[in-house]
Amino acid sequence: MSIQCMGVGVKLGKRQVVRHVTFSSNQPELIGLIGPNGAGKSSLMRALVGLVESSGQIMFDDLPSYEMSALELARKVAYLPQERVVHWPLAVRDIIMLGRMPYQSGFGRASQQDNEAVDRAISVMGLEALASRPFDALSGGEQARVLIARLVAQEASVIIADEPINGLDPAHQIALMQILKNLVANGKTVLVSLHDLSLASRWCERILILNDGVLLDDGSAREVMTPGRMEEVYGVQIRKVEAGGQSFVVPTGLIDTRTPPLVPLDGDETHGL
Amino acid sequence: MVRTLLCLALLVLGGFLPVASHASPMRVVSINLCTDQLAMLVAGPGQLFSVSSLALDKNSSVMVEQAKNYHINHAKAEEVIRLKPDLVLAGTYTSYNTISLLKRLGVRVEQFAPDSGFDTIREKILRLGLVLDQEDRAKQIVHAFDMRLSEIEELQPRERKVLADYEPNSFTGGVGTLAHSMIKAAGFLHLGEELGLVGSSVKMPLETLIRNNPDYVMTWSQWSGGQARATEVLGHPALDAWFGPERRITVDTAHWICGGPFTLDAVAALQRIYLDKEKRR
Amino acid sequence: MGRPSYPVLLLALIGLVVVLFFLSLAVGQVWINPWNGLVANGDQLAKADKVILWEIRLPRALLAVFVGCILGLSGAVLQGLLRNPLAEPGVLGVSASASLGAVLAIYSGLTTSFAYALPIAALIGALLGVLLLLSLAGRGSDVLTMILSGVAITSLASALTSLALNMTSNPFASLEIVFWMLGSLTDRSMVHVQLAVPLIAVGGVMLLSTARALDALSLGTDVARSIGVDMKRTRFLAIMGTAMGVGAATAVAGAIGFVGLIVPHLMRPLVGSRPSKLLPVSALGGAAFLITADLAIRLMLPDRDLKLGVVTAIIGAPFFLWLLIKIRKRIV
Numbered sequence: 063m064s065i066q067c068m069g070v071g072v073k074l075g076k077r078q079v080v081r082h083v084t085f086s087s088n089q090p091e092l093i094g095l096i097g098p099n100g101a102g103k104s105s106l107m108r109a110l111v112g113l114v115e116s117s118g119q120i121m122f123d124d125l126p127s128y129e130m131s132a133l134e135l136a137r138k139v140a141y142l143p144q145e146r147v148v149h150w151p152l153a154v155r156d157i158i159m160l161g162r163m164p165y166q167s168g169f170g171r172a173s174q175q176d177n178e179a180v181d182r183a184i185s186v187m188g189l190e191a192l193a194s195r196p197f198d199a200l201s202g203g204e205q206a207r208v209l210i211a212r213l214v215a216q217e218a219s220v221i222i223a224d225e226p227i228n229g230l231d232p233a234h235q236i237a238l239m240q241i242l243k244n245l246v247a248n249g250k251t252v253l254v255s256l257h258d259l260s261l262a263s264r265w266c267e268r269i270l271i272l273n274d275g276v277l278l279d280d281g282s283a284r285e286v287m288t289p290g291r292m293e294e295v296y297g298v299q300i301r302k303v304e305a306g307g308q309s310f311v312v313p314t315g316l317i318d319t320r321t322p323p324l325v326p327l328d329g330d331e332t333h334g335l
Numbered sequence: 336m337v338r339t340l341l342c343l344a345l346l347v348l349g350g351f352l353p354v355a356s357h358a359s360p361m362r363v364v365s366i367n368l369c370t371d372q373l374a375m376l377v378a379g380p381g382q383l384f385s386v387s388s389l390a391l392d393k394n395s396s397v398m399v400e401q402a403k404n405y406h407i408n409h410a411k412a413e414e415v416i417r418l419k420p421d422l423v424l425a426g427t428y429t430s431y432n433t434i435s436l437l438k439r440l441g442v443r444v445e446q447f448a449p450d451s452g453f454d455t456i457r458e459k460i461l462r463l464g465l466v467l468d469q470e471d472r473a474k475q476i477v478h479a480f481d482m483r484l485s486e487i488e489e490l491q492p493r494e495r496k497v498l499a500d501y502e503p504n505s506f507t508g509g510v511g512t513l514a515h516s517m518i519k520a521a522g523f524l525h526l527g528e529e530l531g532l533v534g535s536s537v538k539m540p541l542e543t544l545i546r547n548n549p550d551y552v553m554t555w556s557q558w559s560g561g562q563a564r565a566t567e568v569l570g571h572p573a574l575d576a577w578f579g580p581e582r583r584i585t586v587d588t589a590h591w592i593c594g595g596p597f598t599l600d601a602v603a604a605l606q607r608i609y610l611d612k613e614k615r616r
Numbered sequence: 617m618g619r620p621s622y623p624v625l626l627l628a629l630i631g632l633v634v635v636l637f638f639l640s641l642a643v644g645q646v647w648i649n650p651w652n653g654l655v656a657n658g659d660q661l662a663k664a665d666k667v668i669l670w671e672i673r674l675p676r677a678l679l680a681v682f683v684g685c686i687l688g689l690s691g692a693v694l695q696g697l698l699r700n701p702l703a704e705p706g707v708l709g710v711s712a713s714a715s716l717g718a719v720l721a722i723y724s725g726l727t728t729s730f731a732y733a734l735p736i737a738a739l740i741g742a743l744l745g746v747l748l749l750l751s752l753a754g755r756g757s758d759v760l761t762m763i764l765s766g767v768a769i770t771s772l773a774s775a776l777t778s779l780a781l782n783m784t785s786n787p788f789a790s791l792e793i794v795f796w797m798l799g800s801l802t803d804r805s806m807v808h809v810q811l812a813v814p815l816i817a818v819g820g821v822m823l824l825s826t827a828r829a830l831d832a833l834s835l836g837t838d839v840a841r842s843i844g845v846d847m848k849r850t851r852f853l854a855i856m857g858t859a860m861g862v863g864a865a866t867a868v869a870g871a872i873g874f875v876g877l878i879v880p881h882l883m884r885p886l887v888g889s890r891p892s893k894l895l896p897v898s899a900l901g902g903a904a905f906l907i908t909a910d911l912a913i914r915l916m917l918p919d920r921d922l923k924l925g926v927v928t929a930i931i932g933a934p935f936f937l938w939l940l941i942k943i944r945k946r947i948v
């Protein structure tokens with residue numbers, strides 16, 4: 063359950079979108095990856111799973127990922143992409159079973175072990191009642207849970223989830239963060255990218271701040287999510303709020319220099335009056 | 336009767352034509368394979384100026400050598416107009432647009448229907464004699480044609496065998512076709528006629544042919560124009576399995592497309608093969 | 617759930633194909649009892665029936681089965697690979713480009729010196745068609761771009777086919793253009809079976825081997841790769857399998873459209889939409905569909921040279937429009 067990332071860089075076309083990112087984790091923990099749009103979060107995550115070419119070295123359980131076959135890598139690290147898409151109205155159980163693919167060979171008959179793993183994932187995610195329903199008949203929150211169940215069934219020690227709470231209502235967002243936390247309690251290392259600063263500060267024991275492809279900070283929310291840093295990275299003002307023994311970071315407004323000018327454009331003036 | 340009708344038709348057509356129809360045309364252009372061949376036979380010296388390019392194709396024309404003496408056209412209105420013809424000979428199936436364009440430009444056009452039997456051959460030769468002002472010549476040709484036909488008919492065997500005419504793309508013909516007249520003249524019974532088929536290009540699946548089991552199957556010679564999917568059926572294993580070489584007759588395609596005096600060459604050749612094969616049985 | 621279990625579904629489809637196969641042997645200009653005809657040795661008429669059965673109807677029925685199989689199967693695979701419910705060799709221009717390859721091989725005289733040049737040329741045509749399609753409307757492009765690219769490729773390939781046919785001094789050109797664009801199984805022989813079936817079989821195996829990868833692809837390319845699917849291999853198998861199978865089928869039967877579109881759609885609800893399970897049933901369904909269409913031609917208009925593609929398009933084109941409307945509604 064360890065992940066090591068040494069000097070990882072990603073180039074998309076001619077653009078260097080991730081530069082020399084180094085971090086490692088040797089214990090189960092929930093790591094939040096934050097940063098503005100275009101900071102390179104998705105690219106970094108895709109590089110970790112081997113979906114894009116990268117420089118530097120990535121190791122899982124002290125094994126360099128380039129030495130592993132695709133199947134071996136799939137047993138070490140599970141990946142949840144940003145968009146929640148299932149192209150055919152598959153049954154929930156069939157979708158979750160896809161998480162067992164790295165363990166199956168040949169014609170892909172499900173073994174006893176596979177079935178048990180899927181059953182566990184279903185019960186962990188509380189999907190018993192939906193197991194035979196087609197995916198397109200589920201609500202957004204249910205769909206998100208099904209896709210995470212697939213991730214769980216994969217039984218990898220490292221889980222990488224790209225904005226899993228995007229587009230969910232607050233109840234589902236919190237439920238999902240709780241599920242990720244439970245996975246950590248079960249011994250997984252979870253790297254999750256988030257846009258919601260208050261959820262990140264509340265749930266993640268460790269925060270990585272990525273800006274313009276560079277890893278700026280790595281530490282606890284309290285240490286790294288400082289007003290200065292948030293202002294620099296996002297251009298927003300924040301306040302730290304204490305409630306119920308928890309501390310939250312709440313964005314309160316744009317800083318002045320980033321406010322768009324409220325002056326009419328040149329072209330408009332000539333047409334005015 | 337036929338001639339009066341034709342004259343009548345000519346008179347009607349004449350109303351549209353700027354060129355007087357009684358003068359004998361001296362610069363005739365033919366743009367149809369069948370009129371090409373007949374015109375080369377009927378026209379007087381110097382009268383015919385141009386024939387179509389098909390007349391040079393040995394797959395379809397029996398008068399390739401003669402055709403080389405004429406200017407060659409490609410049956411396009413623009414090209415024909417430049418030849419300044421005083422008469423254009425065309426088929427009834429020549430592109431409607433080409434014909435109407437030529438007529439609008441004031442060219443006299445005479446159209447001839449495809450051959451549907453020996454009668455149409457005679458009619459066409461006589462009508463061609465009329466429009467080319469070569470009536471005596473035409474009558475002579477028809478007379479010789481009739482003489483030769485009766486000679487061939489005398490050689491017909493007593494016992495009539497059934498022959499099926501099987502063409503590329505699984506087509507066959509019925510009564511009212513040139514091939515029907517030719518096959519009957521050679522002394523066969525014609526399968527299409529026996530089955531009550533009428534006209535050309537009737538589809539006959541291979542299994543129907545085998546079921547009807549004619550004594551002979553006649554196919555056209557291969558096109559030297561290259562491979563074609565259409566002729567594949569003539570090499571179908573079932574055809575070879577059922578009709579052995581002793582029951583197969585191959586004829587030269589060029590003789591079976593247009594009618595004319597040369598048609599009887601093909602009939603005589605077919606009859607020779609027939610008599611020969613019957614003797615060997 | 618009211619869905620039949622998978623083995624039952626497979627058995628039912630196999631049974632249906634077998635029944636239709638024998639029906640296809642029996643039906644023609646006259647009704648022939650296939651069993652008597654295949655084994656009997658009797659009078660002249662019985663002998664004629666035997667030749668008709670062995671040399672004419674058997675190759676026709678066999679080709680209907682194999683061509684139908686590969687069209688249904690390749691439709692299911694292409695839909696799974698491109699995650700596009702409108703994908704199908706006919707719609708995407710694969711069949712038309714295979715026709716072009718076959719036409720070039722026949723009329724250049726290549727096939728007279730080497731018979732297998734026909735399916736191989738069709739394969740190359742089909743392959744170029746697929747590659748052109750993927751370069752025009754590569755991964756991740758929307759449904760409409762892909763369909764429009766298919767339309768463009770079909771038009772281009774059809775035009776070039778006509779051009780090639782018109783260039784030869786072939787008096788049957790116009791008839792043959794119709795064959796290559798609409799397809800037919802009339803008066804095919806065992807020679808055609810021998811030419812097409814080996815390649816169709818190899819192509820079919822390649823297509824079937826993509827089954828599990830297609831399942832994973834339901835969750836998108838990224839997830840499929842993250843659970844160990846080799847996308848390069850999958851893409852290669854799907855493209856080569858389609859080119860080989862559809863190429864060989866088109867080489868002997870012409871371009872027959874819409875089979876690969878209709879059949880997977882009818883089958884999908886019966887297998888819970890799982891692409892891996894969809895493949896075998898689409899192959900069987902394609903065979904059943906094509907034999908039925910071929911039977912319909914023989915029963916409805918026996919004297920006319922009705923093309924197979926006419927029947928499949930009359931059923932398939934409205935179906936295609938209905939799907940298009942359904943998809944548009946979903947996007948809006």
